[in-house]
Amino acid sequence: MQxxxxxxxxxxxxxxxxRAGRMRSLALVGGLKGASKLHSxxxxxxxxxxxxxxxxxxxxxxxxxxxxxxxxxxLVIGGMSAEVQALTPDQLSLVxxxxxxxxxxxIPAEMASPExxxxxxxxxxxxxxxxxxxxxxxLSLALAAGAFVWLRISPSLRARNxxxxxxxxxxxxxxxxxxxTTIGIVIxxxxxxxxxxxxxxxTEFLFGxxxxxxxxxxxxxxxxxxxxxxxxxxxGTLLIAGIAMLVAVPVGLFAAxxxxxxxxxxxxxxxxxxxxxxxxxxxxxxxxxxxxxVGPLLRETGESLGLAVASESALxxxxxxxxxxxxxVSSLADDMITAVPQSMRDGSYGLGATQSETIxxxxxxxxxxxxxxxxxxxxxxxxxxxxxxxxxxxxGANLTANPLEAVTTVxxxxxxxxxxxxxxxxPKTLAAFALGLVLFLATLSLNIIxxxxxxxxxxxxx
Amino acid sequence: xxxxxxxxxxxxxxxxxxxxxxxxxxxSAHRTxxxxxxxxxxxxxxxxxxxxxxKHAIRDVNLDIAHNQVISMIGPSGCGKSTFLRxxxxxxxxxxxxxxxxxxxxxxxxxxxxxxxxxxxxxxxGMVFQKPNPFPKSVYENVAYGPRIHGLAGDRTxxxxxxxxxxxxxxxxAEVKDRLDAPGTALSGGQQQRLxxxxxxxxxxxxxxxxxxxxxxxPIATARIEDLIDELxxxxxxxxxTHSMQQAARVSQRTAYFHLGDLIEVGSTDQIFTNPRHKxxxxxxxxxxx
Ligand SMILES: Nc1ncnc2c1ncn2[C@@H]1O[C@H](COP(=O)(O)OP(=O)(O)OP(=O)(O)O)[C@@H](O)[C@H]1O
Ligand SMILES: [Mg+2]
Numbered sequence: 001m002q003x004x005x006x007x008x009x010x011x012x013x014x015x016x017x018x019r020a021g022r023m024r025s026l027a028l029v030g031g032l033k034g035a036s037k038l039h040s041x042x043x044x045x046x047x048x049x050x051x052x053x054x055x056x057x058x059x060x061x062x063x064x065x066x067x068x069x070x071x072x073x074x075l076v077i078g079g080m081s082a083e084v085q086a087l088t089p090d091q092l093s094l095v096x097x098x099x100x101x102x103x104x105x106x107i108p109a110e111m112a113s114p115e116x117x118x119x120x121x122x123x124x125x126x127x128x129x130x131x132x133x134x135x136x137x138x139l140s141l142a143l144a145a146g147a148f149v150w151l152r153i154s155p156s157l158r159a160r161n162x163x164x165x166x167x168x169x170x171x172x173x174x175x176x177x178x179x180x181t182t183i184g185i186v187i188x189x190x191x192x193x194x195x196x197x198x199x200x201x202x203t204e205f206l207f208g209x210x211x212x213x214x215x216x217x218x219x220x221x222x223x224x225x226x227x228x229x230x231x232x233x234x235x236g237t238l239l240i241a242g243i244a245m246l247v248a249v250p251v252g253l254f255a256a257x258x259x260x261x262x263x264x265x266x267x268x269x270x271x272x273x274x275x276x277x278x279x280x281x282x283x284x285x286x287x288x289x290x291x292x293x294v295g296p297l298l299r300e301t302g303e304s305l306g307l308a309v310a311s312e313s314a315l316x317x318x319x320x321x322x323x324x325x326x327x328x329v330s331s332l333a334d335d336m337i338t339a340v341p342q343s344m345r346d347g348s349y350g351l352g353a354t355q356s357e358t359i360x361x362x363x364x365x366x367x368x369x370x371x372x373x374x375x376x377x378x379x380x381x382x383x384x385x386x387x388x389x390x391x392x393x394x395x396g397a398n399l400t401a402n403p404l405e406a407v408t409t410v411x412x413x414x415x416x417x418x419x420x421x422x423x424x425x426x427p428k429t430l431a432a433f434a435l436g437l438v439l440f441l442a443t444l445s446l447n448i449i450x451x452x453x454x455x456x457x458x459x460x461x462x
Numbered sequence: 463x464x465x466x467x468x469x470x471x472x473x474x475x476x477x478x479x480x481x482x483x484x485x486x487x488x489x490s491a492h493r494t495x496x497x498x499x500x501x502x503x504x505x506x507x508x509x510x511x512x513x514x515x516x517k518h519a520i521r522d523v524n525l526d527i528a529h530n531q532v533i534s535m536i537g538p539s540g541c542g543k544s545t546f547l548r549x550x551x552x553x554x555x556x557x558x559x560x561x562x563x564x565x566x567x568x569x570x571x572x573x574x575x576x577x578x579x580x581x582x583x584x585x586x587x588g589m590v591f592q593k594p595n596p597f598p599k600s601v602y603e604n605v606a607y608g609p610r611i612h613g614l615a616g617d618r619t620x621x622x623x624x625x626x627x628x629x630x631x632x633x634x635x636a637e638v639k640d641r642l643d644a645p646g647t648a649l650s651g652g653q654q655q656r657l658x659x660x661x662x663x664x665x666x667x668x669x670x671x672x673x674x675x676x677x678x679x680x681p682i683a684t685a686r687i688e689d690l691i692d693e694l695x696x697x698x699x700x701x702x703x704t705h706s707m708q709q710a711a712r713v714s715q716r717t718a719y720f721h722l723g724d725l726i727e728v729g730s731t732d733q734i735f736t737n738p739r740h741k742x743x744x745x746x747x748x749x750x751x752x
Contacts, residue, residue, distance in 0.1 A: 265558070343595040347658070349556060351608040351665055352585030361607065366598045 006061065006135050010142055014054035017146040021049030024153050040160035048159045051166050053146030057138040064134045072126045076119050084115070099123055189440065192433035199427045200228045205434060207231060211397035211408075213417060213428045228431055230438070232397040236407030240318045240393060241382040243403055247322025248382075249375055252329025259330070260337035261359055272334070279327040283387035290320035290392035298404075307404060312394035315403040321388050325378045332374030336367040369453050376450035380443040386411035410435050492521070492724035495740045496733075500528035500716070504669055504699045505550060505587075510564035512545050512554065519545045522564075523725040525718060527669065532691060532700045534710035534731065537720035538746065543703040544592075546720070547671045550701065551587040552580040568668070585612055588667035592674040594654035596646030596661075601638050604646040604657055605629060608665035624664055632660035633690050652683025659690065663698075670694065672702040676709065688713050707747055711735050719743045 025045035029037045038045070073096060077085060084095055095116070101107045102120035109117060153159075197205070208229015255275060259268050295316040302309030309315070340363050348358040364371075394406030395416060417432040503526040512520035520542045527533055527550075535543045545554070552573060554560040566573050573583050585608070596604050605625045608614075615621035625642075629635040634656040638649070646657055655675060662670060672691075676684040691700060691713045704710050710717055710731060717734040719727045719742070727740045738744040 341595070343591060343593055344597065345556070346553060346589075346591060347595040347597065347661075348607070349553060350551065350584055350589035350591070351611070351661065352581050352583075353607075353611050354581050357611050361611070362597050 002131070003061070003065070003134075006138060007058070010054055010057050010061075010138065013139075013142050013146065014050040017053035017150070018046035018050040020046075020146075020150055021153060022046030024150060025155070025159070028153065029155055038155050039158050040163075044159035044163050045153050045157070047163050048157075048166075049146055049149045049153070051163065052149040053142045055166070056145050057142035060141055061134060061138050064130075064137070068130045068134070072123065072130055075126055076123050079122055080119055081115060103127075186440070189433050189437050192430055193437045196427060196430035196434045199430070204228060205230050205431075209399055211413070213413075213431055226427065228427065230410070230435065232399040233408060233410045233413055233435065234438075235399060235401070236314065236393070236397070237383055237409040237411075239314050239401065239403060239407055240321060240389060240409055241379060243315060243318025244321035244325055244382045245375070245379060247319055248325035248329050248378055251322075252326045252378075253333055253371065255326065255330040256333035256337060257359060257364070260334050261355065261363070272331075275327050275330055278324065279331075281324070283324065283385065284391075286320050286324050287387045287391035290316050290388050294320055295392055302404065309404045310394065310406045312392060312406045313404050314393055314407045317389045317393035318403065320392065321382055321385055324385070324388065325382055328378040328381060329374055332377065333367070333371045336370030336374065337363060339370070340366045369456060373450040373452075373454035376446050376453065380446035380450070383446075384411065384439060384443050386415060390415055410439050414439075492721075492726065494524060494725045495727040495743075496729040498524045498526060498725075498728050500526040500531070502529045503527060504529045505566060505568055506570075507549075507566045508564055510546070510549060510562065510566060512542070512549060513561045513563075514545075514557070515559045519723055520549070521723045525725060525728060527699055527701060528716075529668075529699050530695060530697070531716065532695050532702060532714040533716040533718060534714035535701065535703045535718045535720060536705070536707065536710055536746070537726075539705075540722075541720040542723045543720050544673050547589075547673055547701060547703055550669070550671055551584045551589055553584070553589065555580055585665050586667050587669045587671060588662035588665060589671040590655070590658050590662055590673070590675045592677055594651060594658050594678065596649070596654050596657050598645065598647055600643045601629075601646050601649070601657060602642040605660050605664050608661060612665055614665065628660040628664035629657075631663055631690075631693070632656045633686060634660055650683075652679045652686065655679060655683070655687060656690070659687070659694075663694070667698065669699045669701065672700065674703050674705060677705065684709070707735065719746060721746070 022042045022045055025038055025042045026032060026035065029035065035042055076099065077092070077096070080095075084092070087095065098107070098112060098116050099119045100123075102109065102112050102116060103123050112120070205228050208227060209231050210227035210229045211232045212227045255271075259272055259275075263271065291312070295311050295313065298313060298316050299309045299311050344362055344366060345358055348362045349355075353361070389409045389412045393409060393412060395408050395412065396406045397408050397413070398405055400407060414432045414435050417428055417435075505527040507523060507525045507527075510520060510523045511518065523546060535546065537543055545560075548554045549562050549566060550573075552562075554562055562574060568583065568586060572578065597607060599607070602625055605628050606615075606621055609621060609624050615624055626635065626639075629638060634653060637653060638644075638657075646654065649657060655678070659670075659675075676687050679687065688709065691702065694700060702710075702713065714731050717729065717731045718725055719734065719738075719740070721742050727734065727738065727743045729739070733739075734743060735747055738747060
């Protein structure tokens with residue numbers, strides 16, 4: 001039986017179970033009139049039966065699918081000749097690929113060896129057997145669990161509480177998935193970084209001024225000495241993020257003040273979504289824009305002023321990134337400014353303050369902690385941004401503070417280190433994990449500080 | 463017009479007119495009962511209407527507000543007391559939907575005149591709000607805020623002096639003189655409200671509007687504010703909105719009763735509470751509704 005059909009059948013069974021549970025609870029107290037004698041409303045009895053009918057069966061189905069491919073493959077290998085079983089894992093996987101291709105019809109049967117053909121036949125057979133077994137197991141489990149709960153229904157059964165417990169467990173499950181994924185990513189990055197630091201000392205990585213991550217494949221190769229000093233990457237990242245913030249903070253802030261304090265309702269209704277569209281533009285598009293429009297424009301302007309501007313420059317990437325970040329700053333600042341209570345403004349107006357005095361001396365200071373939080377979030381966004389810098393900032397790991405030169409950033413280097421065929425355990429590849437770890441720690445601490453600042457501010461008025 | 467009882471006359475220092483002009487406004491559906499004029503008026507309101515969009519919140523109100531006197535405004539919730547009060551310093555300008563018609567003049571000058579700057583006006587007509595709303599700044603900066611923006615102090619010592627006298631007159635100096643740098647929001651509710659009063663008198667207004675200044679305070683803090691009002695009355699005209707009739711009776715010399723946007727009755731506080739002339743006023747003060 002196909003899995004999708006099986007799931008459908010299970011859902012139908014659950015629906016039937018719902019009706020059955022509901023009917024039974026009502027029948028026990030003599031119809032709708034007696035419903036007040038039930039501990040919970042009749043729907044909860046139905047829901048409880050349905051959940052017990054569906055959830056264990058679906059879980060078992062999921063587990064089955066997680067493991068049946070392995071088991072079937074092992075069985076197929078077990079049924080093949082001793083020579084095949086003696087092959088190395090790499091060769092074995094080639095043979096298995098042949099078998100799978102045969103099953104899928106990707107290669108004509110005449111081209112395969114008789115043994116592979118036999119194995120393929122066995123594979124098909126085992127697979128359908130496994131499907132049938134899964135169906136039988138799941139359906140009987142669904143029926144058994146459903147029937148068990150159905151039989152236990154009584155007016156005193158705390159159906160609502162039980163349903164709520166199940167829902168709560170499901171909610172907890174979903175949130176732990178997110179948490180465990182994060183932890184898993186962190187741990188894997190951490191372990192790879194540790195492997196990197198076994199080959200390249202931490203101090204060299206953090207304080208070295210040279211970045212040229214080539215490693216010789218053979219010992220006698222030219223240019224075999226790699227340098228993994230990440231300082232040029234850090235300065236490049238900070239330079240670009242700094243330029244971006246120089247654009248985004250004033251523009252975003254003033255836009256927010258205008259929107260929150262001066263704009264009429266209708267103007268606000270138009271401008272605010274338009275600003276937020278900026279946040280929805282894919283970063284690749286910003287990247288084009290930076291590399292194809294802003295970069296050349298800056299170079300031409302620089303030439304006419306007698307300045308040497310690289311066609312890929314920190315300035316181009318920073319400017320465009322700044323534009324991208326404007327909506328982050330403006331919409332958070334706008335929220336913070338609107339959250340300042342009207343009574344604060346009234347108090348200031350009541351003393352004869354003008355609108356601009358009120359904004360400068362009362363509203364803005366009151367909203368400042370929240371605005372700082374928004375800016376910190378924007379910085380962490382700027383540091384982690386990849387696409388624009390890959391396309392517009394260049395790859396040269398220059399240690400410079402001159403925004404007209406090409407620089408490179410942590411994210412760009414991660415991309416270049418991992419693009420193309422790589423040995424997975426060369427220092428070059430592992431360096432990407434170390435960079436990723438640094439990046440993660442930087443943005444994580446910025447986010448934590450920012451959230452803390454925002455939260456403290458929110459408590460003040462609510 | 464009811465006669466002013468002798469004790470009342472003593473309290474008001476005889477500034478209450480004993481037989482004022484009765485305006486004939488037969489065209490209005492609700493003609494205000496009582497004497498709307500006052501001797502020595504600081505604010506003169508004529509035919510004031512306020513609209514919030516289509517909602518007619520204040521209907522054709524005529525009222526004088528006198529120097530050195532406290533007038534209380536009472537009436538059931540939603541009758542437009544706050545709305546009327548906010549007309550007097552044009553704070554309704556900050557509400558986009560609000561529209562005010564009619565004339566209100568301060569010392570003979572129309573405050574809704576095009577040439578009148580609402581900012582200057584609000585320096586002359588101060589306001590204390592229902593909920594204490596100190597700025598998230600230090601106690602000192604809260605009081606210094608107004609003098610700073612109006613350039614009332616030439617240097618730091620003058621500013622210090624203004625802050626100190628304002629706090630003293632608001633009866634808060636003794637409690638905060640050692641922590642002028644503490645945030646104003648860290649004071650107790652009653653202290654915050656007195657801070658707001660100090661902040662208001664620091665710009666030396668002519669009129670002080672108070673919108674339910676004690677509704678968030680306990681009886682002791684309320685009593686302090688009421689004492690303060692008694693004192694301030696010597697220098698300012700005070701309009702106070704209150705839901706407590708005892709408070710109105712305690713602090714004010716005149717009382718105005720509003721009902722659904724109409725000014726129903728005005729008179730001396732004693733007369734309104736002992737001998738109301740309009741049925742609606744009587745119902746309200748005897749607690750039949752409101
Ligand atoms: N900003 C506004 N927009 C629209 N209508 C308003 C606005 N403010 C007040 N109103 C309406 O105007 C009327 C008068 O309101 P106002 O606040 O002046 O009443 P109030 O007498 O002060 O009441 P309370 O004693 O409850 O404070 C009410 O019906 C109210 O709904
Ligand atoms: Mg009010």
